Amino acid sequence: MxxxxxxxxxxxxxxxxxxxxxxxxxxxxxxxxxxxxxxxxxxxxxxxxxxxxxxxxxxxxxxxxxxxxxxxxxxxxxxxxxxxxxxxxxxxxxxxxxxxxxxxxxxxxxxxxxxxxxxxxxxxxxxxxxxxxRFDYQKNRAHTVAKVEQEDFASILNYTSEINGRSYKYEGSYEAIAKGIKKYVAAYAPALEEFYKRLLLNYLIGNGDAHLKNFSLMRPLDRDDYILTPNYDLLYTGYHIENDSLTAIDLFDEYETEAFGAQGQYTLQDFEEFGLMIGIPEKRLIKIFKEILQNEPKVYEMVSNSYLSDAAKEAYVSNYEKKLHKYLLYFIDSFAFKDRSVLVKVLL
Ligand SMILES: [Zn+2]
Structure with a gap:
């Protein structure tokens, strides 16, 4: 088995x-x-x-x-x-x-x-x-298990049901979370890259429910600084909810790329500009995208080995393929301003 x-x-x-x-x-x-x-x-x-x-x-x-x-x-x-x-x-x-x-x-x-x-x-x-x-129980120096201090980004960014209404966890933006990571995490550079890859993963697998409460910081026992918690609550929601949104919240606070204006969905330009905006160096971005392309067959192999039903396996793979090639990399060979995209030059 x-x-x-x-x-x-x-x-x-x-x-x-x-x-x-x-x-x-x-x-x-x-x-x-x-x-x-x-x-x-x-x-x-x-x-x-x-x-x-x-x-x-x-x-x-x-x-x-x-x-x-x-x-x-x-x-x-x-x-x-x-x-x-x-x-x-x-x-x-x-x-x-x-x-x-x-x-x-x-x-x-x-x-x-x-x-x-x-x-x-x-x-x-x-x-x-x-x-x-649960990752919020850890052994401390005395080897007894204790609960770790943890806070999600709805609470860190002060979105509450009292102020923002029932869908408060769908307010804000991923840019605001990135700024929060920079502010509260001492080793913020690797944490921002980790966060960025989580966003790409959510986008590719079709998780339309990666809202503010699905990103959290924690302070491990015996430490004074905050780190990102492990990734949790990942699901291809589009399989279970018809016409589910592509992302739970917006990438940017205010900004909109030309590509988004033309296309109405996030594509390479959005993720490239977002990555640079939150401070991920260009050569790291290139590495991340190359890995995603190289790993594509491994994703399909894992889905095929999973316990999903056959119909769900098929849907999972076809969603991933579509998100990667028709959405995320859409503008690679079809958009006029590809000349100034670093990623396009490298990925082509
Ligand atoms: Zn195992």
Missing amino acids: RCYGCLKEIRGKSQYCSKCKKNIFNNIDVKPLTFNKEEFYTFKSENTQRMSISGVQDKISLKFSDANILEPTEVQGHYILKPVPNTNSAQKIEDIPMNEHVSMQISKQIFKLDTAENGLIEFSDGELAYITK
Whole structure:
């Protein structure tokens, strides 16, 4: 079978390779969950008021019992479990856990981004759910586990439901997040490049829900400075929500490129100018784009090895292809001002 973590082929009884067992489950032999999805929803409805995880997607916290069994918990949950949601506001929902899983694995293994540990796990009846390890619990110097200080960009940039209304997390811009990174992260140059690559990944996989709350800073234990948290909540939302937006929020605060004016969607010029604007050196931008082009076949291979349904695999690949060649690189051979684009000269 293919490992429920990294999707590589494995032999033997375990559903996770030894590396994933270590990274996700601290070397504990994880069995399928002892409850099914119905019991998940019963637990959730009984505990919703007291659960501390934010967001609207159906999820509960899990922790290992003394007998090393993963159990639902209201406190000290070090894992988050997300099954197929109980909703009719999205379509093809059976693929949602696998969609999130493969998107997170592309982030981790192909884009090499710092990504929350994640995998799939079976309910007692074999149905798959998505599981992710919380990164806001860490061991301190005394080797006890403690909670890490963490803040998302809605809160850092002061967008609240009181001031900005119900869709406050869709306000602001990626430029504003970049400025926040520069202001609060001591080692901001690599953090900005990491952030930039996350934006490209979100754009290419069709995540139209990368809003302000999906980017956060944290202060690791025993440190005084802030860093970006690992990447989380990645999903090709366009597969489940018809006519989903291409990005959750705007790239720029005020600015609009000529290409955007002509095309109405972000293309190479937008990402190039955005990258330069937030201070990523030209030669780094070229490297990033070259890697994206080189890695294209690896993305398709990983999708093909994933646990998505065949229809979802096909849609995932065709979306990625379209976003990369028809949107992101659209102006390479067709737009008049390509002469002044550094990336065009190199990528052609
Ligand atoms: Zn693995």
